[in-house]
Amino acid sequence: MASAVLSLTPSAGPVRPPQTFAREEDRARLTASSILALRGLAKAWALTGPEAAILLGVSESTWDRIKAGTWRGVLSQDQLMRVSAMIGTFKALHLLFANDMADRWVRLRNAGPLFTNLSPLEAMMERGIPGMIEIRQHVDALRGGL
Template sequence: MQSTANAAKLQSKPSSRELSAAGLRAFFNIARDWGLNADAQMVLLGAPGRSTFFKWKSAPESADLKRDTLERLSYILGIYKALQILLPAADAADAWVKKPNSAPLFGGKSALDRMLGGNVADLVAVRQYLDARRGGWA
């Protein structure tokens, strides 16, 4: 009986392609909500080639993303979720990423400016800042 449960777990684990498609669909919805242009979206995704980016955008189900891009998507989704918790009004949560911020991490610039630094570490820093603000682990 235990082997049946293990087999069910293995079968229910999403494939890399399924994770990629779901992550990209969520990302493009977030990018729309945040009002990001294609160039900003590409930086957040780790600078894929333009043709690759537009292929992902038009057919996310065909993507099989590398670990770096999946990690970036995870941080962006976490940032988005944290903002929804901290600022329940969707328009305020979406606007926050572009507003100047006096916290030392941002130095008067916006969280988006920090995230557009291009490094995964920039996404990590914003995610940790928001997690700390909502009382989670930093």
């Protein structure tokens, strides 16, 4: 009787480099889905136009076009990094909290050393990409993901 053998070696398929946002082709491919996700996050977090613009690193008029679905650009490497950090935080919050707290959390003042009495949303807007990544890591740690 023959037994199945589990192969621990990678498949012979093409080896893909890690996903980055550096290549124009990758950014173009990822932009539409990133914008769709960001528009959903903006609604869930009840972001104002100025808040969304600051978080994405665009002007308010550009955010208005993105929100309306009329913007036809490609997100930059920095903008995709911002979207990635925010979506990661959103997902981790929804894994951590089972109710509407997941979406309210970003607006609650936090006295912890990472926030210095700012809300997570204020901290992300004030500190940009480094702050967004720190907050994502913080939420991942809270849910035991680190």
